Amino acid sequence: MFKHLFKLIWNKKKQNFLLITEMLVSFLVLFAVFTLMMYYYNNYKKPMGFDYQDVWVINYNNSYQTKNVDSLDLYYETLRKTIKSLPRVKEITFVSGNIPFSSRTNESGLTFRGKHVQHLNNFTVEDHYEKVMNVTLLEGRWFNKEDVVSKNQHIIIDADLKEATFGKESAVGKLLGNDDDKNKFKVVGVIQTIKRNGDYLKAGPGMYFRTDTGSFRWLDKILVKVDHGADAAFEGKLYKTMANYMKNANVEIEHLVNKRTDANYFALVPMIILAIVSAFLVINVALGLFGVLWYNINKRRGEIGLRRAIGATGKSVAAQLVSESMILATLALIIGTFFAAQFPLLNVFDLPAIVYIEGILLSVLFVYLLVLICSLYPGKQAAAIYPAVALHEE
Known part of the structure; x- marks a missing residue:
């Protein structure tokens, strides 16, 4: 046949x-x-890794410049308290510009135990970031005040970076960095990888650093967790609060829901x-x-x-x-x-x-x-x- x-x-x-x-x-x-x-x-x-609902982004240009670190911290701490005092605000946090669903990136590479990790995303976050984003903690803990003084700088990594470097081993308490670096970072926590590029694209490995006393010089975004009923009227009030406090700054408010879309x-x-x-x-x-x-x-x-x-x-x-x-x-x-x-x-x-x-x-x-x-x-x-x-x- x-x-x-x-x-x-x-x-x-x-x-x-x-x-x-x-x-x-x-x-x-x-x-x-x-x-x-x-x-x-x-x-x-794959899971989203964080809660983007009811999270707003305040973009601003850093108009307050001073060489005095204490004055700088006081200025932004006062801004934090002012925003947080608004009735519909649950929590706020200052972050680096490469927030989820943003086109801005801060990438580097890493060679650890002979394994080369490409497109490593570096994030600078505060202690309040965990509550605002509702991240999923897989191992260890989130940042706290104990991380200020330490022999090795403390970091938090996501699941993708842990798998690429430590595999199935526990990463908490171990040192991470390039093989030829003497000053490596100490891992204190592992979180679920945040799908920062949307639902359909691969997020890539991520490494999170805690803000220090000089971070406010270059940070230009605030993530605000608001009540579910926050509307356009409250958004206008939030904008006026920011504009009145930062007189010469360009302020813009976005919603993570819209940025995800x-x-x-x-x-x-x-x-x-x-x-x-x-x-x-x-x-x-x-x-x-x-x-x-x-x-x-x-x-x-x-x-x-x-x-x-x-x-x-x-x-x-x-x-x-x-x-x-x-x-x-x-x-x-x-x-x-x-x-x-x-x-x-x-x-x-x-x-x-x-x-x-x-x-x-x-x-x-x-x-x-x-x-x-x-x-x-x-x-x-x-x-x-x-x-x-x-x-x-x-």
Whole structure:
């Protein structure tokens, strides 16, 4: 059976080569789409790591400049008490500019125990950051006043950095830093990785430093945890409070909920564009395959009529056309899978291998399903050809 089908395919190798090429291109495009979809889905399944609801961001430019550290701390501590005294404010914290869902980054690298960690995010936070963001503490503790005086600077790392450096070991109490650094950091806590880039993109490892006496010179953002019922009227009151206190500063208030929506939209744009291109390509391939099969039926009416005349059933004729299409798809998928398999083997784009494997499997299933659907109706039409009519036309 298969030997006969391969012989029929080989006799029309030029025409079938174009079909195989179309299926191959479709597979490669679908592989890119499904790989990106699985990458987004796997990231989406991970916990957010913090509570972004009812958290507002106050952006300001640091207009108060003084060489006296005590005066600087007093100025911003007074601002903290002023904002916190407002009726709908639960807690506030001063942070570095690379807040969640922000385009600002502060990245570095780290080589620890021979392992190189890239795109390491560095954050500067206060003791109040834990309450404002409601972070999930996995090991150890959060920052407190005891961290001011210590032989090694205390830090908090997230789960991604812990896995990249310490693996399954406990990280609390251990020193972390470049292998050639003498002054390493001491880990006092591990938190759930915060999805700072939105729901669909990988956050990357993070390291958190505690603010010191001179941090207010460059900090320019405040995170404010407000009541659930805080509205635009309260936002206006908060803005006036900031503007009256910081006379010469440019003040802007944003909501983390809205920033998350913007971050997700920005992440989905490439996916949407690729999906639209893929949809047009798949439709063209489906129409082309359907048309070629329809043309083949009309060209092979004599052959089909002869087979029916010598006893072939309509189901066997339909099965032959469907089988030919599935064999062509298999040939295309073998070639496409070979090229797609190079991505996880060569670690292209630094994605987990499982993402590529899932993309390959979904693409194979989709192409098979597409070919099956496109060949069923022409096969049904071929099965309905009467032997006498076909031979008479021939």
